[in-house]
Amino acid sequence: MTLPARISPAAGQALDSYLEHVAEANDLTAADLTSLIRRSSGHPVRYLTLHPDPATMLAIAELTGTAPMQLAAMTLSSLAEHDGWQLEPFDPAERGAFATITNRGWLRSRGSQLCPRCLADDGVWKLLWRLHTATCCTEHGSYLIGRCPTCQRPFRDHHTTALRVAGTPTVCGNPTGTGRAARCPHDLSHIPTRPAPTGDIARQQAHDQAFRGLPTPVFGQAVTAGEYLASTRSLTVLLLHLAQQTDVGDPSVLPAWAADVASMPRQVWGKRPPEDVELRSAVLGEAHSVVTATDRHQAAERFAPWLELVPRTGESAIAWCTDRTRLTPSLLALLNAAQNPRRRLSHRLQHDKPLVVEARHIPQQIPEPIYQHHLGDILQLRIDTGRTFTSLCLARSLPGTTSWMQAATLIGLPTEVGDRIPALASAALLSSIDELLQRLHATAEDLPLIDYRHREAQVRQLATTTGWFTTWRQGRAGTRPQSVRYAISWLWEHHARGHPATNPADLVGPRQHATYRAFANSLTVTQQHALRGAVR
Numbered sequence: 001m002t003l004p005a006r007i008s009p010a011a012g013q014a015l016d017s018y019l020e021h022v023a024e025a026n027d028l029t030a031a032d033l034t035s036l037i038r039r040s041s042g043h044p045v046r047y048l049t050l051h052p053d054p055a056t057m058l059a060i061a062e063l064t065g066t067a068p069m070q071l072a073a074m075t076l077s078s079l080a081e082h083d084g085w086q087l088e089p090f091d092p093a094e095r096g097a098f099a100t101i102t103n104r105g106w107l108r109s110r111g112s113q114l115c116p117r118c119l120a121d122d123g124v125w126k127l128l129w130r131l132h133t134a135t136c137c138t139e140h141g142s143y144l145i146g147r148c149p150t151c152q153r154p155f156r157d158h159h160t161t162a163l164r165v166a167g168t169p170t171v172c173g174n175p176t177g178t179g180r181a182a183r184c185p186h187d188l189s190h191i192p193t194r195p196a197p198t199g200d201i202a203r204q205q206a207h208d209q210a211f212r213g214l215p216t217p218v219f220g221q222a223v224t225a226g227e228y229l230a231s232t233r234s235l236t237v238l239l240l241h242l243a244q245q246t247d248v249g250d251p252s253v254l255p256a257w258a259a260d261v262a263s264m265p266r267q268v269w270g271k272r273p274p275e276d277v278e279l280r281s282a283v284l285g286e287a288h289s290v291v292t293a294t295d296r297h298q299a300a301e302r303f304a305p306w307l308e309l310v311p312r313t314g315e316s317a318i319a320w321c322t323d324r325t326r327l328t329p330s331l332l333a334l335l336n337a338a339q340n341p342r343r344r345l346s347h348r349l350q351h352d353k354p355l356v357v358e359a360r361h362i363p364q365q366i367p368e369p370i371y372q373h374h375l376g377d378i379l380q381l382r383i384d385t386g387r388t389f390t391s392l393c394l395a396r397s398l399p400g401t402t403s404w405m406q407a408a409t410l411i412g413l414p415t416e417v418g419d420r421i422p423a424l425a426s427a428a429l430l431s432s433i434d435e436l437l438q439r440l441h442a443t444a445e446d447l448p449l450i451d452y453r454h455r456e457a458q459v460r461q462l463a464t465t466t467g468w469f470t471t472w473r474q475g476r477a478g479t480r481p482q483s484v485r486y487a488i489s490w491l492w493e494h495h496a497r498g499h500p501a502t503n504p505a506d507l508v509g510p511r512q513h514a515t516y517r518a519f520a521n522s523l524t525v526t527q528q529h530a531l532r533g534a535v536r
């Protein structure tokens with residue numbers, strides 16, 4: 001049997017909303033139409049916008065004259081491939097079937113959000129409003145509304161009927177008591193809305209496009225729409241869990257909403273997102289900005305402050321995250337990139353408390369005994385390289401230093417040293433980043449308060465004259481005037497703690513370097529003392 005008045009579904013309309021319009025066009029109540037469908041299919045009418053059973057869909061197709069394909073597109077299951085919902089085992093004919101899939105992608109079996117202005121325009125309830133990942137109306141540029149201001153419940157919150165008893169009018173109509181007449185009278189088309197920021201709208205546009213099946217790039221790579229949707233939602237779940245760990249992190253580098261989440265009771269975020277639409281929008285926006293970064297490294301940079309919130313217990317960070325969200329291939333790649341030791345060290349040095357107060361107190365190479373005592377056993381590096389690396393770490397921790405090259409410049413080292421050594425060191429690190437940071441702290445505490453830039457200037461000044469050397473070499477038989485370069489090199493190394501690359505006395509070739517070593521090793525304590533004296 002086909003109903004006499006046939007109407008077409010509106011774009012994006014949810015199946016239950018469509019049926020309410022069909023009932024109205026045919027002068028039927030919602031209850032009349034529901035019982036017609038039930039009699040025709042022989043099944044209870046359940047999960048209309050989620051995943052109705054095939055007999056129900058067939059009955060609706062017959063009654064309305066609308067093609068089954070078109071009807072299916074008005075249910076969330078038609079979108080299932082887009083968000084890893086895996087609805088196959090879900091059997092709508094089973095009572096309580098929904099309980100088996102509640103942890104998949106924030107699905108809900110009843111209730112809806114709402115854009116009052118859209119509803120005022122055409123009385124159509126949109127399918128996407130059912131999704132917790134929907135937070136804005138892209139047409140009106142405003143946040144969706146989650147609850148009725150009068151009855152304080154989600155819209156369309158009726159569990160005993162498949163369709164709204166109120167039908168197509170824009171009153172809330174939620175049951176407010178047991179009586180038939182007890183319905184919430186609030187006019188939904190007049191609920192005031194709040195404008196959403198452009199970033200939230202852009203996120204919503206990407207989301208809605210993905211639900212239409214249009215691929216959205218993840219880390220700059222073309223992936224399926226489903227990978228984008230599942231990655232964004234799973235990362236949102238992870239961010240919510242991480243925001244509740246802020247007692248172990250630095251809240252100043254996190255967005256403001258993290259503090260709101262931190263003060264909320266702990267919950268299984270994978271099952272149920274925050275109800276507040278603006279908060280939900282903000283967290284989804286953060287996840288979206290990580291997932292849509294231009295490449296994996298940019299994404300890892302953006303995710304770095306979050307990774308620091310993972311509690312450092314016996315289990316790995318990835319294991320901790322896996323316990324709390326579903327790691328899609330993209331998210332796994334993100335975590336691996338973010339865990340790169342060099343990236344983590346950079347992040348910690350930049351955001352933790354500075355290790356020293358001023359750059360001038362950092363020598364280009366940490367004195368060898370201090371280095372050996374604190375760090376020699378955890379860095380598999382040549383001692384010289386390790387000492388320079390330690391200096392770079394101290395400089396990298398100074399406020400305003402955002403790169404290793406900048407750290408190198410701060411202590412007068414060539415930028416390529418800043419580029420090369422941290423990469424070498426992170427590969428040679430035998431401890432955790434936390435352990436390394438503790439050792440760096442102890443190193444900084446042991447460092448004498450010397451103005452090394454001043455000492456470097458003293459040695460450079462000395463390198464422009466020779467009179468002092470003529471005097472000094474009288475105390476060392478057989479020393480030639482040309483050996484002044486070795487004396488300067490010795491002072492550069494031992495007085496200024498300077499790096500060989502910046503030595504004002506240019507040592508050329510392996511022979512001069514070998515001669516310098518022999519010179520340095522042959523110096524008596526008295527000769528060393530006299531050399532230092534020449535500086536003053």
Ligand SMILES: [Zn+2]
Pocket residue numbers: 115116117118119137138139140
């Ligand atoms: Zn709207």
Ligand SMILES: [Zn+2]
Pocket residue numbers: 148149150151152153172173174184185186
């Ligand atoms: Zn209400």
